[in-house]
Amino acid sequence: MKIVKTICKHLILFTLALILTFFLLMTLFLLIDVQFGFFVSIFMCLSALGSFSFCIYEFVKDNKVTRLPLFIRTNQLVLLSYLSLAYIFVSFYFFSINLMITTELGKDLSLEEKIDFYTLPFQKEPSNSINYQRMKENKLTHQYQNFTIYYKPHEKELLPIIERAIDKADYLTSGLLGAVKDNEIDFIIHASSDELYKETSLIKTMGYFDDPNDIVGIAITDLDEITADRMPGSFYFQSTIMHEYTHYRLQAFIKEQGLFVYRIPLWFHEGVAEYIGMYDVKHRYYPFKDTSFENLVTHKEWEKFRLDNYDVYLQSYYAIRYIVDTYGETIIKEIIEETAKVNDFNKGFAKATGISIDDLQTIYLLNESEEKIEMKE
Numbered sequence: 001m002k003i004v005k006t007i008c009k010h011l012i013l014f015t016l017a018l019i020l021t022f023f024l025l026m027t028l029f030l031l032i033d034v035q036f037g038f039f040v041s042i043f044m045c046l047s048a049l050g051s052f053s054f055c056i057y058e059f060v061k062d063n064k065v066t067r068l069p070l071f072i073r074t075n076q077l078v079l080l081s082y083l084s085l086a087y088i089f090v091s092f093y094f095f096s097i098n099l100m101i102t103t104e105l106g107k108d109l110s111l112e113e114k115i116d117f118y119t120l121p122f123q124k125e126p127s128n129s130i131n132y133q134r135m136k137e138n139k140l141t142h143q144y145q146n147f148t149i150y151y152k153p154h155e156k157e158l159l160p161i162i163e164r165a166i167d168k169a170d171y172l173t174s175g176l177l178g179a180v181k182d183n184e185i186d187f188i189i190h191a192s193s194d195e196l197y198k199e200t201s202l203i204k205t206m207g208y209f210d211d212p213n214d215i216v217g218i219a220i221t222d223l224d225e226i227t228a229d230r231m232p233g234s235f236y237f238q239s240t241i242m243h244e245y246t247h248y249r250l251q252a253f254i255k256e257q258g259l260f261v262y263r264i265p266l267w268f269h270e271g272v273a274e275y276i277g278m279y280d281v282k283h284r285y286y287p288f289k290d291t292s293f294e295n296l297v298t299h300k301e302w303e304k305f306r307l308d309n310y311d312v313y314l315q316s317y318y319a320i321r322y323i324v325d326t327y328g329e330t331i332i333k334e335i336i337e338e339t340a341k342v343n344d345f346n347k348g349f350a351k352a353t354g355i356s357i358d359d360l361q362t363i364y365l366l367n368e369s370e371e372k373i374e375m376k377e
Contacts, residue, residue: 021086025094026118041095048091052084094118130200132215135188145170147216149187155220157227158189158237162218165238169245172276176332177253183214185248190219203307207240209247211261216244243277253333257340264336264345267296271316272332275324278317285365290315293357319364327353 025044029037097117139150144163151158173180190196193206196219202208207218218240220226225233250272251261288311296302296312306312323331331352339348350356355363 021090022093025090029094029098029118030115038095038098041091041098044087044091045095048084048087052088054084130210132186132188132210132213135190135199135217136186146182147185147187149189151189152191155189155223158220158223161226161234161238162187162241165241166245168238168279169242169249169276172242172279173246173249176272176276176329177249178333180249180252180256183248183252186213186215188215188217190217193219193221195219203303206236207244209244209251211248211251214248216241216248218244239277239281242279243273246273246276254336257336259336259340259343262298263343264339265293265297266299266302267293267312267316267319268335268345270302270313271320274313274317275320288314293319293361319360322364322366323353323360 029041032040136150139152140156142149142151142159144159144166147166149159149162190199193204196202196205196208196217200208200217205219206221207216209216218237221236222233225231226237228234247269250269254261254264289309291305291310291312295305296316302312320332323335327334334352335345335349337348338351339345342348342351346357349360353360
């Protein structure tokens with residue numbers, strides 16, 4: 001019974017030390033710059049290991065080597081050991097989060113965004129873990145530029161089609177954004193949209209780009225139609241590749257500007273990706289269900305309206321096409337650069353274009369409406 005009480009006492013002490021250390025360090029990291037916080041977390045990891053090593057040494061060393069006061073070698077040493085062990089766990093936790101932020105998310109995060117990232121594992125609905133390794137198993141690989149394409153033997157005829165789509169998207173995004181430092185990207189071919197949904201839980205989706213993991217995934221709609229270059233399967237397959245490639249290039253450019261990727265609203269991300277994916281495509285305008293651009297800022301908002309039959313992709317495409325037709329293709333780069341200067345998209349957008357998002361809401365279909373009138377005449 002005495003042993004059980006002792007174990008419970010030590011567990012309680014360690015838990016309290018862990019909680020105290022976590023909140024103290026989180027308060028510190030919320031108050032300091034993200035990049036500086038990354039270096040602080042490295043120092044803390046090293047000092048935590050040093051502190052714990054000292055405790056172990058004090059427990060096992062010969063008393064004759066050094067003579068510390070008795071109170072340090074008993075209860076206080078045990079307490080210091082708990083604090084050091086807690087310090088190790090918490091320091092490595094914040095190191096991993098800060099590493100992710102500085103390498104993937106940009107330098108300038110708001111207080112609310114920092115809190116979200118530092119408490120991500122404790123949130124009620126964490127994002128589903130996708131097993132990309134399982135998707136790659138038993139597949140052949142083909143290297144093209146910085147892409148490793150994972151495919152099955154009967155899908156080999158898709159490789160030259162994928163290469164052409166990558167080349168075209170590379171050319172167009174380079175013209176839009178300039179030179180961007182490329183990462184190594186894994187390109188996974190899914191046999192169907194149903195398989196893509198089964199593996200990723202992405203609803204009504206033909207492709208995706210997973211930024212933190214540098215993964216592009218594309219679903220096959222009709223293999224024979226694609227390889228025979230017949231419409232509409234061939235067009236949509238290549239358009240989806242170009243769309244997802246643009247997400248990759250755009251997010252890489254945004255991060256190069258030191259911005260948090262989703263400081264730029266999602267409608268802008270998707271609009272630019274659609275602009276490249278549908279480049280030079282001629283189609284007649286038709287009325288569609290749209291919403292305020294202010295409702296399409298986050299992924300959660302985007303999915304809400306997308307799955308409620310709003311034409312959010314078309315709306316975003318028309319908005320970007322209006323901006324480009326009015327100001328030229330360099331405007332996309334200028335908007336992001338101006339946003340980076342003030343860390344605020346609405347201000348950066350207004351600075352680059354001379355109009356507000358509210359103004360855009362009222363005029364982005366102006367060209368399409370004029371074209372519709374001309375066609376009727």
